[in-house]
Amino acid sequence: MTPDEIQAMARGIAEASGGSRQWIGYLLAAVLGGAVSYFGSYFAEKGKGRATKEDVELLTKKVEEVKVEYQKQVEDLKARHQLRMIAAERRLEAHQQAFQHLRKLQNSLGGAMFNNLPHLAYECQAWFDANGLFLSVDARAAFSDAFISANLLHSETGDSEDSTRSRGVYRKAVLEAVTIVLRDVELPSWSDPSEGASPA
Secondary structure (H helix, E strand, O other): OOOOHHHHHHHHHHHHHOOOOOOHHHHHHHHHHHHHHHHHHHHHHHHHHHHHHHHHHHHHHHHHHHHHHHHHHHHHHHHHHHHHHHHHHHHHHHHHHHHHHHHHHHHHHHHHHHHHHHHHHHHHHHHHHHHHHHHHHHHHHHHHHHHHHHHHHOOOOOHHHHHHHHHHHHHHHHHHHEEEHHHOOOOOOOOHHHHOOOOO
């Protein structure tokens, strides 16, 4: 209710009551009704503002929580990527060292080097115990097969048929291990193969 409406109502009440004091009660009721109406709309508007403020605070809190979670995930990804890079370097180094040990075993098949076979097998086993986890699964199995067959071969003496068969098994195990170690550590090419392709 506007102030003009309240005044008009008060005049109407005064004229209707014929000048008696009863009009003051009506006037008071009208003023109170207007005040209640005014303050009711005021508080409703204030309540909307407060609700909006609470919504904004809640949204801000949610955004901050999402930011913190996102930052944590980014840090986890960085740490995992760094660990992968270190592990990749270590794996490459382990495959290189395994290749060198296998080449020594391979060379031991000829003549005088054969007597050095137990020492080479022991070196391979000691290296494997310290570094085997960095080899790929297939390379790990093939490498251990190679030095185990070296131990078995050296334990057999003479030129018997069994010894000849053992040499064949040993040679095959070593060559297979070399192939697998090379395969599992193959590096990407220096250039993109699609660069040299001519457009269709």
